[in-house]
Amino acid sequence: MNEVAKIRTDLPAAPETDALPHNIEAEQQLLGAILTNNDTYDRIAALVKAEHFFDPVHARIFEIAAARIQKNALASPVTLKAFLEDDAGLKELGGAAYLVRLAGAAISAFAARDYAQMIYDLAVRRELIGLGRDISAKAAKIDVASEPREQITEAEQRLYKLGEQGVAERGFQSFLKAVTEAVNSANAAYQRGGGLAGISTGLIDLDKKMGGLHPSDLIILAGRPSMGKTSLATNIAFNIAKAYRRGRLPDGHEGAVEGGCVGFFSLEMSAEQLAARILSEASEVPSEQIRRGDMTETEFRRFVEAAKSLESCPLYIDDTPALPISQVAARARRLKRTHGLDVLMVDYLQLLKGTGRGETNRVQEVSEITQGLKAIAKELNIPVIALSQLSRTVESREDKRPQLSDLRESGSIEQDADVVLFVYRDEYYKEREKPGDHELEKMAAWQAIMEQVHGKAEVIIGKQRHGPIGHVELSFEGRFTRFGNLVRPWQDGGGNEGF
Numbered sequence: 001m002n003e004v005a006k007i008r009t010d011l012p013a014a015p016e017t018d019a020l021p022h023n024i025e026a027e028q029q030l031l032g033a034i035l036t037n038n039d040t041y042d043r044i045a046a047l048v049k050a051e052h053f054f055d056p057v058h059a060r061i062f063e064i065a066a067a068r069i070q071k072n073a074l075a076s077p078v079t080l081k082a083f084l085e086d087d088a089g090l091k092e093l094g095g096a097a098y099l100v101r102l103a104g105a106a107i108s109a110f111a112a113r114d115y116a117q118m119i120y121d122l123a124v125r126r127e128l129i130g131l132g133r134d135i136s137a138k139a140a141k142i143d144v145a146s147e148p149r150e151q152i153t154e155a156e157q158r159l160y161k162l163g164e165q166g167v168a169e170r171g172f173q174s175f176l177k178a179v180t181e182a183v184n185s186a187n188a189a190y191q192r193g194g195g196l197a198g199i200s201t202g203l204i205d206l207d208k209k210m211g212g213l214h215p216s217d218l219i220i221l222a223g224r225p226s227m228g229k230t231s232l233a234t235n236i237a238f239n240i241a242k243a244y245r246r247g248r249l250p251d252g253h254e255g256a257v258e259g260g261c262v263g264f265f266s267l268e269m270s271a272e273q274l275a276a277r278i279l280s281e282a283s284e285v286p287s288e289q290i291r292r293g294d295m296t297e298t299e300f301r302r303f304v305e306a307a308k309s310l311e312s313c314p315l316y317i318d319d320t321p322a323l324p325i326s327q328v329a330a331r332a333r334r335l336k337r338t339h340g341l342d343v344l345m346v347d348y349l350q351l352l353k354g355t356g357r358g359e360t361n362r363v364q365e366v367s368e369i370t371q372g373l374k375a376i377a378k379e380l381n382i383p384v385i386a387l388s389q390l391s392r393t394v395e396s397r398e399d400k401r402p403q404l405s406d407l408r409e410s411g412s413i414e415q416d417a418d419v420v421l422f423v424y425r426d427e428y429y430k431e432r433e434k435p436g437d438h439e440l441e442k443m444a445a446w447q448a449i450m451e452q453v454h455g456k457a458e459v460i461i462g463k464q465r466h467g468p469i470g471h472v473e474l475s476f477e478g479r480f481t482r483f484g485n486l487v488r489p490w491q492d493g494g495g496n497e498g499f
Contacts, residue, residue, distance in 0.1 A: 021125045022054035023118055030115040031058060032106025034065055035076055035099065041069045044116035052123035057089040061099070077103050131158055153330045199260050199343060199383065202239025204485045205472045206459055210419065213240075213343060213383035214466065218374040220349070220413055222388040222402065223423035228457065229387045230269065231277065231481040232423055233345050236385070237262045238278050240343055241315035260342025261314040263335045265328060267351035271317040277481055278315075282306040286479040314339065324353040325372035329379075336380055344376065348387035349413070367412035374416045388413060390422075400429050404462045420463040425476060426453040457483060 030048070033040045050066070053059040064083045065075035073079070077099035084090050090098060135155050139148070198212025213219065223229045243259030266274050280287040283306035285299045295303060316335055320327075328346065335341045346352065354365035370386075377384040390406040402422040407413045414420060436443075457476040461469045475484040 020054070020129060021122045023122060024055060024058075026115045026118045027053055027055060027058045028102055029106060030112055030119060031061055031065070032102040032104070033108070033112040033115070034062075034069075035080070035103040036106045038069050038075055040112045041066060041075075044112055047113075047120050048116045052119050054119075054122065054126070057087070057093060060084070060087060060089070061102075131155070153327060156330050156333060199240055199256075200243065200258075201236045202243065203236070203472075203474060203483065205474070209461055209470060209472055210464065210467060213385070214418075215381045215383060216378045217383045217418040217465075218370070218377050218416055219383060219385045219419040219421065220388050220407070220417040221385055221421045221423065222390050222407060224390050224394055224400075224402070226428055227423040227425055228476060228481065228483065229423050230347055232459070232483050233347055233385060233387055234264075234274060234277050234481075235281060235483045237264055237315055237343070237345055238281060238313070241313040242310075244314050256340070256342050261335075261340040262316070263332060263341050263344045264315065264317045265323065265331075265344075265346045266317055266319045267321055267323060268347055269319070271319040274317055274319070278310070279303060279306055280480050281482045282310060284480055287481055322351065322353055325369050328352065329372060329376050332376055332380060336382075341380060342382055344380070344382055344384045346373065346384070346386040348389060349373070350389050363412075370412045370416040400424070400426075401458075401460060402462070414463065417463060418465045419461070422460040422462055424458045424460055425456070426458070427456065427476075 030044070045066070048062075050059045050063040053062055061080065061084070064080055068075040068079065077096065080099055081096040084099070085096070094101070135151070138151055198210070198214040200207050200212050201210075221229055221233060240259045241262045244256055244261065245258040246254065247257035248254060264274065269277075276290050277287055279285075280290055283299070283303040285295060285303050289295055289299070290303065316339065318331060332341060332344055349369060350366070352369045354368040373384050373386050388407060390402050394400055394402050394406050401424050404414050404420060407420070455475055455477065457474045459472045459474060461471065463469065476482070477484070
């Protein structure tokens with residue numbers, strides 16, 4: 001026993017890397033399959049990279065073989081020998097003879113994909129171990145410049161990035177597969193009553209123009225102050241959350257078959273104020289009465305009942321002010337992981353901050369923010385609705401309807417957005433043109449105009465990648481800050497609710 005213990009203590013300490021998960025035999029089999037049949041590389045290229053190999057010599061062999069195959073040159077033990085003659089690591093393994101042994105020992109190219117998957121999975125495990133060690137080391141080192149919150153955000157970003165590796169790597173797909181996906185999308189639209197491939201906003205005419213809210217789209221909702229941007233955003237958020245129904249999706253996964261989970265970044269209003277607005281819409285009690293507590297017993301009962309019915313709505317509000325775009329991304333990922341996330345809203349874009357690295361002006365910062373929001377939409381595969389202010393040039397024009405050129409501070413807002421919507425209420429401007437009481441003719445004309453525009457709003461579609469531009473008329477009830485579907489003269493009542 002003592003002799004055995006003595007022998008063991010004499011052995012050199014195993015290096016730390018030996019504890020890391022790896023499979024040398026799988027690496028040898030994959031390399032052998034590639035050197036025997038170069039076509040094998042095309043089947044595994046999207047999955048495995050040189051950095052996924054545990055043995056550095058194997059990584060170099062793979063790198064050189066891949067470089068030659070990509071140039072339509074032969075990668076074999078003979079052709080690779082010239083590139084690796086001075087490689088010290090390969091010399092230790094037997095030099096060029098090792099390359100011949102790799103090719104000779106390859107069992108079958110048929111199993112190459114399985115070996116590649118195994119190598120990739122083990123590489124991810126090693127990265128997870130490395131990430132854990134990094135987190136531990138950073139947490140142990142107390143540094144003024146490294147806040148714990150920043151460390152958590154950084155760790156989350158790295159973990160999510162690691163989790164999403166390989167997901168976006170689609171490469172070429174057959175036309176049959178593309179057609180199948182198109183048919184599935186059309187089938188989803190058909191099942192939802194026709195004309196709707198995305199998530200319904202609850203506003204019929206807007207859905208018809210846009211086909212709903214599409215995954216990976218960045219939608220900019222812009223307007224001047226008092227036009228009702230936040231009201232429209234909360235209306236849409238509430239409609240989506242209220243319609244939420246979970247079930248099995250066509251691809252077999254569990255998810256939202258109707259409506260969805262909504263994340264709402266409210267940088268301007270508190271969560272309480274936002275909730276009061278939504279309750280005002282749902283209970284039909286004016287928001288100023290809710291704020292003052294000036295309600296009749298019937299109104300208060302309606303208010304409480306609306307609050308109870310909304311308890312289970314999957315609508316999550318974050319009212320942290322002046323958030324940097326990196327934090328928005330991290331929190332959105334966390335929400336998707338913990339509760340699910342189908343639509344993200346940001347109120348409003350100009351209140352977000354960039355990363356603040358280096359000397360950047362405001363235009364560059366806004367550009368970074370819009371690119372970040374588009375990246376979130378693509379990464380999480382959800383529609384992102386970001387509210388935006390418009391410049392004052394609108395006010396100096398006779399026609400106050402906004403245009404794309406009115407978007408404030410950066411052309412990148414227009415460039416990065418898939419859809420740009422403008423909220424416009426003619427009633428707001430016409431109210432301010434009221435003539436004096438003594439001008440009877442002007443007053444009569446003004447009242448006639450006010451009757452036409454009262455309770456109406458427009459959503460102008462200034463840009464849409466997937467469809468036509470144009471405008472949609474909605475009803476607007478200022479007392480409840482509520483947008484709804486506009487009843488046409490030829491429609492027999494009903495259907496004027498946006499909910």
